Amino acid sequence: MTRQMTGAKMIVQALIDQGVDTVFGYPGGAVLPIYDEIFQQNSIKHVLVRHEQGAVHAAEGYARATGKPGVCLVTSGPGATNAVTGLTDALMDSIPIVVLTGQVPTFMIGSDAFQEADTVGITRPCTKHNWLVKETDNLSGTIHEAFHVAMSGRPGPVLVDIPKDVQFATGEYTPKAAKKSHYQPQLKGDMDAIVELVEAMEKAKKPVFYTGGGVINSGPAASQLLRELVEATGFPITSTLMGLGCYPASGDKWLGMLGMHGLYEANMAMHGCDLMINIGARFDDRITGVVDKFSPNSKKAHIDIDPSSINKVIRVDIPIMGDVGHVLEDLLKVWKSRGRKTNSEAVAKWWKQIEEWRAKDCLKFEQKGAVIKPQYALSRLEALTQKYDRYICTEVGQHQMWAAQYLGFEDPNRWMTSGGLGTMGYGFPASIGVQMAHPEALVINVAGEASWLMNMQELGTAMQYQLPVKQFILNNERLGMVRQWQELLHGERYSSSWSESLPDFVKLAEAFGAKGIICSDPDTLDDAIMEMLTHKGPVVFDCLVTKHENCFPMIPSGKAHNEMIMGEVDTSTAIDAEGKVLV
Amino acid sequence: MSALKIKKGATSHSAYNLRPNFSDVEERHTLALLVENEPGVLARVIGLYAGRGYNIDSLTVAEVDHTGHLSRITIVTRGTPQVIEQIKAQTGRIISVREVHDLTVEGPAVERELAMFKVAGTGDKRVEALRLADIFRANVVDSTLESFVFEITGAPEKIDAFADLMRPLGLIDVARTGVAALSRGS
Numbered sequence: 167m168t169r170q171m172t173g174a175k176m177i178v179q180a181l182i183d184q185g186v187d188t189v190f191g192y193p194g195g196a197v198l199p200i201y202d203e204i205f206q207q208n209s210i211k212h213v214l215v216r217h218e219q220g221a222v223h224a225a226e227g228y229a230r231a232t233g234k235p236g237v238c239l240v241t242s243g244p245g246a247t248n249a250v251t252g253l254t255d256a257l258m259d260s261i262p263i264v265v266l267t268g269q270v271p272t273f274m275i276g277s278d279a280f281q282e283a284d285t286v287g288i289t290r291p292c293t294k295h296n297w298l299v300k301e302t303d304n305l306s307g308t309i310h311e312a313f314h315v316a317m318s319g320r321p322g323p324v325l326v327d328i329p330k331d332v333q334f335a336t337g338e339y340t341p342k343a344a345k346k347s348h349y350q351p352q353l354k355g356d357m358d359a360i361v362e363l364v365e366a367m368e369k370a371k372k373p374v375f376y377t378g379g380g381v382i383n384s385g386p387a388a389s390q391l392l393r394e395l396v397e398a399t400g401f402p403i404t405s406t407l408m409g410l411g412c413y414p415a416s417g418d419k420w421l422g423m424l425g426m427h428g429l430y431e432a433n434m435a436m437h438g439c440d441l442m443i444n445i446g447a448r449f450d451d452r453i454t455g456v457v458d459k460f461s462p463n464s465k466k467a468h469i470d471i472d473p474s475s476i477n478k479v480i481r482v483d484i485p486i487m488g489d490v491g492h493v494l495e496d497l498l499k500v501w502k503s504r505g506r507k508t509n510s511e512a513v514a515k516w517w518k519q520i521e522e523w524r525a526k527d528c529l530k531f532e533q534k535g536a537v538i539k540p541q542y543a544l545s546r547l548e549a550l551t552q553k554y555d556r557y558i559c560t561e562v563g564q565h566q567m568w569a570a571q572y573l574g575f576e577d578p579n580r581w582m583t584s585g586g587l588g589t590m591g592y593g594f595p596a597s598i599g600v601q602m603a604h605p606e607a608l609v610i611n612v613a614g615e616a617s618w619l620m621n622m623q624e625l626g627t628a629m630q631y632q633l634p635v636k637q638f639i640l641n642n643e644r645l646g647m648v649r650q651w652q653e654l655l656h657g658e659r660y661s662s663s664w665s666e667s668l669p670d671f672v673k674l675a676e677a678f679g680a681k682g683i684i685c686s687d688p689d690t691l692d693d694a695i696m697e698m699l700t701h702k703g704p705v706v707f708d709c710l711v712t713k714h715e716n717c718f719p720m721i722p723s724g725k726a727h728n729e730m731i732m733g734e735v736d737t738s739t740a741i742d743a744e745g746k747v748l749v
Numbered sequence: 750m751s752a753l754k755i756k757k758g759a760t761s762h763s764a765y766n767l768r769p770n771f772s773d774v775e776e777r778h779t780l781a782l783l784v785e786n787e788p789g790v791l792a793r794v795i796g797l798y799a800g801r802g803y804n805i806d807s808l809t810v811a812e813v814d815h816t817g818h819l820s821r822i823t824i825v826t827r828g829t830p831q832v833i834e835q836i837k838a839q840t841g842r843i844i845s846v847r848e849v850h851d852l853t854v855e856g857p858a859v860e861r862e863l864a865m866f867k868v869a870g871t872g873d874k875r876v877e878a879l880r881l882a883d884i885f886r887a888n889v890v891d892s893t894l895e896s897f898v899f900e901i902t903g904a905p906e907k908i909d910a911f912a913d914l915m916r917p918l919g920l921i922d923v924a925r926t927g928v929a930a931l932s933r934g935s
């Protein structure tokens with residue numbers, strides 16, 4: 167069955183056929199025909215953001231909280247360039263999003279037309295793939311292919327650039343899956359390698375699972391299989407920032423997050439293990455510390471759907487290319503069929519060692535005095551939100567690391583944070599995307615005051631759509647993470663790391679018609695948090711915290727996992743000259 | 750596809766060996782990519798190399814299958830074995846790249862390049878240039894009383910050698926196509 171329709175109508179039809187229910191966008195001249203079609207239908211909700219960067223982060227939040235692709239629609243030129251940060255963010259964190267951009271008409275491309283930008287050129291390095299569609303007949307097929315590419319293999323952002331004349335012209339609609347895509351990444355892992363890993367697991371004396379965002383991207387079934395594997399083997403498990411929730415924080419095999427601000431026991435286990443099983447993580451530099459000293463005595467296995475992640479940073483002994491869910495299923499099968507063996511005696515000894523590390527209680531802090539410690543604020547937030555259906559977003563900085571340390575995640579898809587790119591301004595719009603996907607859930611954005619200001623205009627969006635997102639701002643009146651590095655590396659010369667001229671956040675909230683709460687007293691914190699939680703609409707919570715708190719533990723730049731600094735130490739010797747050049 | 754003489758069964762996956770040797774010695778590899786012939790595909794490949802800091806010694810591209818809309822890109826690159834594996838894996842990740850072949854490891858391959866040399870001079874130098882061109886089986890494709898343009902094909906080393914000989918004889922301009930390569934045998 168072939169159907170003729172305009173390009174603009176085709177776009178909406180293709181989105182409907184892809185099961186899209188929400189589009190985050192901002193109109194402009196080059197997308198007016200598409201907006202006209204959106205106006206005339208009811209299947210797709212359009213969320214008008216206040217800045218295109220917000221649209222992309224909202225789509226990312228939506229995608230991460232649902233496992234479905236997030237969709238954006240923005241105009242040509244400035245609309246497209248404003249989307250670049252979000253695209254790069256999604257590329258770094260492997261988040262599937264589809265961004266549709268308007269473009270000047272085909273006959274004007276290359277003439278420096280009004281609001282013309284070389285969108286596919288600009289976004290080529292920050293998308294998984296992009297397309298400029300020059301014929302209406304190819305439009306719907308390209309959009310379907312875009313969804314396929316975004317979601318298949320290692321997920322990522324894609325962009326389809328659509329000139330205005332292509333939107334107006336009539337063409338033939340190609341239904342979804344009419345043509346099989348050439349892009350078909352390998353999902354099953356090599357059986358020989360899987361058997362080799364099982365053999366290594368049977369013998370391992372000091373094994374550790376090192377998991378990452380790949381587990382979450384593989385879907386809820388992968389997290390389920392991982393849990394089964396961990397319980398069955400009794401091996402300890404840690405995770406990157408991106409993988410939090412793939413194994414429950416309440417599980418007794420859980421070591422907590424690893425990496426630069428990871429837990430002592432997690433990093434020590436990584437350093438001392440004899441078998442490291444990397445599942446869907448990528449040996450990022452925030453994880454490895456200095457590569458030469460990374461886990462020197464371990465055999466390393468790496469399960470990853472992206473062959474370019476394997477042996478990129480760390481040379482591994484057992485590479486397994488495939489989808490985490492598929493590989494774990496086979497791994498469990500093989501391990502069971504060989505008699506469910508582990509070296510339980512040695513592993514028990516290993517656990518004893520880990521318990522000793524755990525006993526250090528590296529996250530302990532003392533709430534004393536009249537000022538709220540950020541760690542305390544997050545501990546209270548954690549305690550008071552236990553029974554909620556809860557989703558957490560963050561901005562970027564110290565508060566982000568504290569959130570990762572002090573909040574517990576029981577399930578995948580409940581933690582949205584900008585990991586790879588570290589984008590300040592991510593969290594607020596992401597929380598809007600999450601709330602759109604889960605209208606009844608409690609959605610909290612743990613923010614720093616500086617990051618939050620980067621996309622605070624989205625308060626208008628939250629109000630317009632009555633999205634009750636809770637903006638929990640840990641206000642230290644500092645670009646805290648920058649200040650911490652200046653303290654550690656630059657002789658406490660705090661160059662431009664003061665948050666000066668901050669707004670009155672309560673009044674700011676009220677100016678948008680939202681609720682503002684301020685709290686500076688540890689004794690009233692619980693009540694204030696409860697007030698935030700029980701309020702029906704969006705809340706901006708200004709939580710005034712200690713200004714010069716440092717985020718510990720920390721692997722200083724240029725150091726190894728077993729060289730963590732645990733707390734306030736002589737910081738002048740913590741990082742040497744070589745470490746200073748690292749970011 | 751058979752017209753492309755790309756080895757059967759050699760999929761894009763088989764080109765990257767996930768268990769490479771990890772020597773620190775730089776190697777020269779010739780890669781053949783089969784790519785969709787669409788606007789921007791070359792920019793994707795070159796952009797990847799530039800963005801990730803990989804070397805390109807030589808690059809050639811042309812459509813090789815009109816009906817299938819496929820082009821072949823031949824890239825000569827250098828790096829340690831680990832870098833070469835990364836290059837292949839990263840290149841294979843580009844959606845419009847259908848196949849990646851490392852001709853250097855997939856068995857013997859032939860490499861050819863075409864070059865043109867403009868040599869200006871009179872007297873003995875001119876005679877000597879012509880004599881050497883003959884030895885190298887270079888053709889004269891243009892001549893004036895003061896100059897020749899020689900056309901030569903061969904492996905890159907042969908062309909380098911010819912260039913070295915022409916330099917003292919009045920070499921004033923060179924154009925080289927870059928390497929085209931095919932695996933030997935069927």
Ligand SMILES: Cc1ncc(C[n+]2csc(CCOP(=O)(O)OP(=O)(O)O)c2C)c(N)n1
Pocket residue numbers: 561562563564565566588589590591613614615616617618640642644645646647648
């Ligand atoms: C867009 C962007 N610009 C700059 C940075 C560098 N940076 C990292 S953390 C940080 C400070 C964040 O301050 P705030 O949001 O108040 O969080 P805090 O560290 O104080 O908790 C800065 C400037 C960044 N990550 N992103």
Ligand SMILES: [Mg+2]
Pocket residue numbers: 563614615616640641642643644645646665
């Ligand atoms: Mg701050």
